[in-house]
Every structure is written in structure tokens, then in C-alpha cells.
Amino acid sequence: xxxxxxxxxxxxxxxxxxxxxxxxxxxxxxxxxxxxxxxxxxxxxxxxxxxxxxxxxxxxxxxxxxxxxxxxxxxxxxxxxxxxxxxxxxxxxxxxxxxxxxxxxxxxxxxxxxxxxxxxxxxxxxxxxxxxxxxxxxxxxxxxxxxxxxxxxxxxxxxxxxxxxxxxxxxxxxxxxxxxxxxxxxxxxxxxxxxxxxxxxxxxxxxxxxxxxxxxxxxxxxxxxxxxxxxxxxxxxxxxxxxxxxxxxxxxxxxxxxxxxxxxxxxxxxxxxxxxxxxxxxxxxxxxxxxxxxxxxxxxxxxxxxxxxxxxxxxxxxxxxxxxxxxxxxxxxxxxxxxxxxxxxxxxxxxxxxxxxxxxxxxxxxxxxxxxxxxxxxxxxxxxxxxxxxxxxxxxxxxxxxxxxxxxxxxxxxxxxxxxxxxxxxxxxxxxxxxxxxxxxxxxxxxxxxxxxxxxxxxxxxxxxxxxxxxxxxxxxxxxxxxxxxxxxxxxxxxxxxxxxxxxxxxxxxxxxxxxxxxxxxxxxxxxxxxxxxxxxxxxxxxxxxxxxxxxxxxxxxxxxxxxxxxxxxxxxxxxxxxxxxxxxxxxxxxxxxxxxxxxxxxxxxxxxxxxxxxxxxxxxx
Numbered sequence: 001x002x003x004x005x006x007x008x009x010x011x012x013x014x015x016x017x018x019x020x021x022x023x024x025x026x027x028x029x030x031x032x033x034x035x036x037x038x039x040x041x042x043x044x045x046x047x048x049x050x051x052x053x054x055x056x057x058x059x060x061x062x063x064x065x066x067x068x069x070x071x072x073x074x075x076x077x078x079x080x081x082x083x084x085x086x087x088x089x090x091x092x093x094x095x096x097x098x099x100x101x102x103x104x105x106x107x108x109x110x111x112x113x114x115x116x117x118x119x120x121x122x123x124x125x126x127x128x129x130x131x132x133x134x135x136x137x138x139x140x141x142x143x144x145x146x147x148x149x150x151x152x153x154x155x156x157x158x159x160x161x162x163x164x165x166x167x168x169x170x171x172x173x174x175x176x177x178x179x180x181x182x183x184x185x186x187x188x189x190x191x192x193x194x195x196x197x198x199x200x201x202x203x204x205x206x207x208x209x210x211x212x213x214x215x216x217x218x219x220x221x222x223x224x225x226x227x228x229x230x231x232x233x234x235x236x237x238x239x240x241x242x243x244x245x246x247x248x249x250x251x252x253x254x255x256x257x258x259x260x261x262x263x264x265x266x267x268x269x270x271x272x273x274x275x276x277x278x279x280x281x282x283x284x285x286x287x288x289x290x291x292x293x294x295x296x297x298x299x300x301x302x303x304x305x306x307x308x309x310x311x312x313x314x315x316x317x318x319x320x321x322x323x324x325x326x327x328x329x330x331x332x333x334x335x336x337x338x339x340x341x342x343x344x345x346x347x348x349x350x351x352x353x354x355x356x357x358x359x360x361x362x363x364x365x366x367x368x369x370x371x372x373x374x375x376x377x378x379x380x381x382x383x384x385x386x387x388x389x390x391x392x393x394x395x396x397x398x399x400x401x402x403x404x405x406x407x408x409x410x411x412x413x414x415x416x417x418x419x420x421x422x423x424x425x426x427x428x429x430x431x432x433x434x435x436x437x438x439x440x441x442x443x444x445x446x447x448x449x450x451x452x453x454x455x456x457x458x459x460x461x462x463x464x465x466x467x468x469x470x471x472x473x474x475x476x477x478x479x480x481x482x483x484x485x486x487x488x489x490x491x492x493x494x495x496x497x498x499x500x501x502x503x504x505x506x507x508x509x510x511x512x513x514x515x516x517x518x519x520x521x522x523x524x525x526x527x528x529x530x531x532x533x534x535x536x537x538x539x540x541x542x543x544x545x546x547x548x549x550x551x552x553x554x555x556x557x558x559x560x561x562x563x564x565x566x567x568x569x570x571x572x573x574x575x576x577x578x579x580x581x582x583x584x585x586x587x588x589x590x591x592x593x594x595x596x597x598x599x600x601x602x603x604x605x606x607x608x609x610x611x612x613x614x615x616x617x618x619x620x621x622x
Contacts, residue, residue, distance in 0.1 A: 021057035021104040028053035029097055050093040057100040058084050078248050083272045087591070090269050095595045099276055102602075127514075128198070128219060132163040135207060145214040152210045156201045165217040166208035168193045173204030174358065186360045198514070203358075221492070247574055251275035251581060258585040266591065270584035274594035275577055283569035283605035290612030291562035298554050298619065299545040307525045307541035309566075311508060311559035314524055316501050317459050320511035321466035321473055323547065324529055325480060326440040328512075330361055332368040334437035336416045344374060346434030350401055350426045352377040352394045357384055361424055364438055389424075400427040420471035439475055440468075445622075447480045449549040452622035457556055460505065465494055467515055494519040510552060527552060554619040565612050573605035 028049035035046035065081035080103045087096035131142045135153040145163050148154060153169065156162050162175065174186040177199040186202060189195060195208055198219035214220060255275065259268040288309075292302045302308060322328045335343045351369030354362040355376060369376065382392035389402030401424055404415065414432040415425065422438040453459035465486045466473045473487035486497055498519045501507050509516070509523035512530055517539035520526030528540035529547040544551040580597050583589050589597065 017060065018104045021060065022101060025053040025057050025097055025101040025104065029094070029101065032094065032097075047093055050097045053097045053100055054084070054088060054093065057104055058088070058096065061100065061103055080276050082252065083276045086269045086272050090265060090591070092269060092273075092591050095269075095273055095591055098595060098599075099273075102276065127161065129161055129163055133157065148210050148214050150210055150213065154208050154210055156195075156206045156208060158201060158203050158205055160201050162195050162197050162199045162201060162208070163217075164197050164208075164210045164214050165212045166195055166210045168195060168206050169209050170207035171204055173206055174202040174360070175206075176200040176202070188359070243570055243574065250578075254581050254585060262585075262587075264587070267585060267587060269591045270589050270594040271581050273591050274580040274584050274589065274598050276598055283573060283602070283609040284566045286606050287562050287566035287569060287609040287612045290565075290610060290614075291558050293613045294561075294615075295542070295555065295558050297615070298551065298558075300551055300555050300558070301543040301545065302541075303538075303543065304541035308559050308562055310506060311525050311527075311542075311556055312457070312563055313506050314508035315459060315505040316461045316463065316507045317453060318463045318465055318498060318501060318507055318509045318519070318523065319482070320509075320516050320519075321464060321468055321476055322440060323512035324510055325446045325464070325476060325549075326442050328440065330364045330422060330438040331441040332364050332436055333421065333439045333441065335368075336435040336437070338414060338432035338434055340431070341428070341433040343434070344372060346426050346428075347372060347436075348374045348377060349394050349397070349399045349428055349433065350424075350436065352379050353382065353390050353392045353399050353401060355379075356382050356392075357390055359384075359390070361422060361436075361438055365424075365436065368436075398429050400430075401425070402427075420475040440472065442476055442480050443549060445549045448622050449553065450480050450482060452553075456621050461501075463497070463501065465489055465497055465519070467491075467494075491515045491518050495522050498522040512547065527555065550620055550622075553622060557619045557621070561616070562612050565609060569605040569609040572608070573601050576601045576604075 031049040032046055035041055035049070039046070062081055062084065065078055068078060080099050083099050084096045084103075087093070087099065128145070130144070132145055132148055133140050133155040134143050134148065135155055140155060148164050154163060154166065168189050168191050170191065172190050173188075175189050175195060176186050177196055187193075189206060195206070196219070197214070197217035251272070255268050255271040258271050259265060288305045291308050292305065295302050295308075319325055335347060337343055337346055347365070347369050351366050351374065354365040356379065366376075377395040380393045382390070384390050388406060389400065391398070391400050393399070404412075404418065404423060404425055407415065407425060411427075411432060416435050419437060420439075424436050424438075426433045426436065450462055453462060461484065462482050463484045463486065464473060464477050464482045467489055468487060470487040473485055477483070477485045486493075489497065494516070495518045498507060498509055499522055502522065502524055506524040508525045508527065509519050510527045510529065511517075511520055512528060516528070520528060520539040520541075525542070526540045527542045527544060529544055542555060544555070577598065580589065580594065580601070584594050
């Protein structure tokens with residue numbers, strides 16, 4: 001299965017070219033200074049490196065800025081482009097080269113702080129097997145996925161990923177569908193059971209009959225949704241661009257008015273040079289890099305620096321359930337005993353039998369017995385028929401563990417009412433001994449985290465959007481205090497919900513499975529838990545390595561800290577530049593003096609921005 005075509009993101013200049021331009025410009029400026037002050041060569045020689053820098057670096061920058069101007073985008077770098085043109089026109093080639101360095105260096109600096117993420121769709125395609133094992137009579141042949149036809153028999157070996165949607169025709173086992181459905185449990189598979197492409201097979205080989213072509217199967221549909229989400233991913237407007245939108249017209253107005261009133265082009269250039277928005281071009285990337293470094297020390301990997309500027313402004317938080325608000329592992333939450341049996345008796349008998357089972361709930365029963373310090377009893381004649389439950393002799397008594405649907409009608413009256421979550425029924429010598437209730441228990445920090453979002457982070461709405469069953473999702477929502485609930489949602493439905501919410505307000509989506517990846521890309525900011533899935537990690541703007549809502553809170557605080565310090569540096573630098581512009585307009589600063597003063601302002605702004613990376617303990621408030 002080849003991945004769908006990917007449309008590359010549109011950027012003014014590629015990150016590699018920015019780095020190349022910055023490197024060439026540095027070398028050119030150094031060469032110019034050596035030739036000018038270390039030799040007695042004529043000006044046309046020592047100006048040569050500057051001409052090279054302005055041609056190699058200035059022309060691509062100006063072309064890209066010209067395109068922005070045509071599209072009426074007045075960002076922070078537009079004024080720098082005007083400064084380059086003005087400095088060249090007036091023969092101030094060193095000034096122009098310094099501005100080229102500032103403009104290209106800021107972007108290169110930020111790109112250096114983050115690795116280039118591989119394609120989400122590539123990661124999705126790599127996860128799928130490249131071949132399938134098709135059975136023809138008594139022989140088995142390996143074929144490409146696209147060769148699978150409807151009604152073909154396909155063998156899925158132990159621990160392989162299922163290549164197509166189908167139905168089991170031979171074999172009994174389990175499959176892990178959590179990456180696709182969000183359900184935290186392995187699902188038993190017997191002849192007649194439906195299987196989904198992308199699910200991970202358990203220990204037993206299964207033969208399935210293909211019901212769909214590979215391109216029409218569930219996993220392929222997720223890839224198609226991912227491609228659509230990538231094309232619709234919101235373009236975040238950076239802090240520098242927002243400030244530049246008002247600062248650039250102000251600076252050009254001062255420069256133009258100065259030229260008109262004085263007729264002195266030198267003053268015009270001096271105003272433009274000192275107005276160059278270097279605090280935006282340099283200080284903000286430095287603050288971003290500091291935030292990336294600080295986040296990494298707290299086990300948070302930032303993949304999209306622009307998201308750091310947005311997280312603290314998100315007013316709607318959307319959570320997945322399994323593995324995000326819960327551990328993704330069933331836990332026994334209740335034991336309802338039958339007449340004549342105690343909790344310990346029912347639990348001890350059941351756990352003694354369940355220790356030999358591979359059923360998804362068996363581990364939870366055994367753990368509950370261990371937590372209650374119950375010794376497991378001797379077991380004999382143990383049987384486990386998929387779909388029928390467990391049967392065996394425990395310390396001389398016949399014990400049966402099954403589901404409510406397998407209980408004889410005459411015994412149903414003795415059972416407690418059906419409740420939310422999962423359940424198994426225990427019989428001892430054909431007498432009802434107990435009903436065990438299971439839930440995917442919430443993390444201990446889930447409830448306090450949810451409750452502190454509104455008063456501490458101005459979050460207006462909290463949504464729980466999950467692929468799990470209605471009863472499970474509503475049980476969790478009630479436990480942790482979330483009122484807006486969407487259960488049984490497919491990846492496509494999750495995307496539709498996130499799209500709608502993002503149109504109303506900035507959204508932060510937190511998830512952990514492949515089924516969450518399209519929604520992560522659709523939200524204003526997507527945060528993924530854990531690094532178990534390459535697909536989810538690639539789709540997210542930030543990845544929290546140690547799955548903890550406390551880390552999400554730390555990320556929000558890092559974002560707030562970065563924005564505050566970045567705005568201090570940017571606005572403070574702009575204010576100082578405005579004072580310098582007035583001085584230049586009055587004739588107190590030459591273009592070169594303006595460039596030097598601008599460098600001093602830059603140094604102060606960058607030094608302040610570097611504070612973001614300093615260790616701090618105030619990164620959580622719940």
C-alpha cells in the first residue's frame with residue numbers, strides 16, 4: 001500500500017536554504033572585514049564578498065518577500081527586505097549584508113532547535129506489512145497487498161498486523177485493535193469474528209476471508225482521513241508576524257515622512273535600518289529555542305515550534321479517553337457476591353482459574369486477588385472455549401466464569417442488574433457466586449487536572465471524544481467531571497468534531513493512538529502521549545514521553561512563560577527602536593550608527609529571551 005501523495009507545506013524559504021544563506025553571509029562579512037582592515041586592496045575587492053552575500057542571500061529573500069507583499073501579508077520580515085533594498089541603493093553594502101544575516105539566521109536558528117519530522121503518511125504506510133499470505137488450497141503464497149481480492153483466504157501469522165478487513169474462518173485467538181478503535185482491551189477472535197486491517201494479531205495464527213480490498217479497508221481509510229487533515233491543518237500565525245503587522249507600517253510611515261520633510265535619503269535609510277525588526281527576527285526564535293530546551297528537560301518533545309505560541313491561548317480542550325485520561329488497562333472496580341459467598345471466596349476461586357487464561361480480563365482478576373493477598377488454589381480439568389468462558393475444578397469445586405449472555409435463563413433472576421463497563425459472572429458448583437465489574441480506571445491526576453483548567457488556564461470547554469462504548473465513556477466522564485461527551489466515534493467523526501470546535505475557538509487535542517492522529521492534526525494544537533506510535537508522534541505538535549497530565553500542565557506553563565518573555569523582548573525591542581527611529585529622523589544617527597544601535601537593542605532583547613531556558617520550579621499548579 002503506497003501512501004497517498006503529500007502536498008508539501010508552503011514556506012517562504014526552505015529551512016535548508018535559510019541555513020545556507022546564513023552561513024554564506026557570515027563568511028562573506030568576515031572576509032570583507034579581513035580584506036578591508038587587513039589589506040590595502042581597493043574597495044571593489046573587499047566589497048566583493050558583500051556583493052556575493054547580497055546576491056546569494058538577498059535575492060531569494062526579496063523574491064519571497066515580494067510574493068508576500070503581493071499577497072498583502074505584512075509580516076515582521078517585510079521591513080527587513082525594504083532595508084536591504086534601501087541599503088544597496090545607497091551603497092551601504094555591509095548594512096545590507098548584516099540585515100540578510102539577521103533575516104536568514106533567525107529562521108535557521110529556530111530550525112536548528114527542532115529535527116525535521118518524517119511524514120505522518122510515510123509512517124502510516126511503513127507500519128503496514130508489505131506482503132500478505134494468501135492461501136490457495138493447500139498452498140500459501142506471499143503476495144503484495146494490492147493483489148488481495150475480496151473472498152481471498154489470508155493467513156495472519158502470530159504478532160503480524162492484519163492486512164485487510166475480513167472475517168475469521170479458521171483459528172482462535174485475540175487481536176489488539178486499540179490503535180484503531182481506542183478500546184483498551186485485546187478482542188477475542190473465533191470463526192465468524194470480524195477483523196480490522198491494522199489490528200495486531202496475538203499468539204495464534206488466524207485465517208481470514210477478505211471482505212474488502214486493501215485500499216478500501218479500515219486502515220487505508222484512516223490514511224485517507226490523515227491526508228485530508230494534513231491539507232486542512234490550521235496555519236498558526238506567529239507572534240512576530242502579528243506584531244510586524246502594525247510595526248512595519250509604523251516604521252515605513254516614519255521613514256517616508258522623514259524623507260518627505262527633509263529630502264535627505266540618508267536619514268530615510270538610517271530610520272529604516274534602525275527600524276529593522278531584529279528583536280522579532282532573533283529574540284523570538286531564541287525564546288522558542290529556550291522553551292524547546294526547557295520542555296525537553298521535562299520529557300516533552302516539541303515538534304512544531306509555532307504551537308508553543310498557541311497552547312496557552314487554547315480555550316477548548318478535547319481529550320481522547322483510553323491511554324490519555326486512563327491507563328488503557330481494565331481494573332476490577334466492584335464485586336457483587338451471591339448468597340452464601342464472600343468477596344474473598346468468589347475472587348479466590350475465579351483468580352485461581354483465570355491465572356491460566358489469556359482473556360483480556362483475566363489479568364485484572366488475578367491482580368485483584370493478589371492485592372487482597374489471597375492464595376491461589378489448585379486447579380484441574382481447566383477448559384476455555386472462546387466465547388463460552390472458563391470451566392475448571394478449583395480445590396474440588398466446579399467453577400465457571402462466563403458472560404451474562406451465556407447464563408441459563410433460569411439463573412438470570414439471581415444476577416444483579418446490568419451496569420456500565422465490563423462484567424464477568426462466577427458460578428461455583430452451578431450456584432451464582434459473584435459478578436465482577438471492570439472499568440478502564442482514570443489516572444489519579446485526571447480529575448484535579450480537569451477541574452483546574454477553567455480557573456487557572458481560562459479554558460471554557462472540556463470535551464471527551466472517544467471510540468469506546470457509550471457506557472464506558474460516560475462512566476469515566478462522570479468520574480472526572482467532564483460534561484460534554486462523544487462516544488463510539490470513528491477517526492472520521494473525531495475529525496469532524498474537532499473541525500467544528502476549532503472554528504469556534506482555538507483547540508488543544510490530547511490523544512495517544514493511531515485513531516487520534518487525524519484529530520491531532522486538525523486541532524489548533526495536538527499533543528500526543530507516549531512514543532509508542534510513530535504515526536501519532538508525527539501527527540502531534542508536541543509529544544509527552546511520560547504519559548502524565550501533569551506534563552500537559554507543564555507544557556501549558558512553558559508556553560505561557562515563553563510568550564510572556566518573547567513579548568517582553570519583542571515589544572521592548574520595538575519600543576527602543578521607535579526611540580532610535582525618532583533620533584535618526586532628527587539627524588542624530590547615521591545609517592551605520594543606526595545599525596550599531598540596532599545591534600545593541602538586539603543583544604538586550606536576545607539576552608532577555610534567553611531567560612526562557614533557565615530552570616524553573618513553577619511549571620505546575622494543580
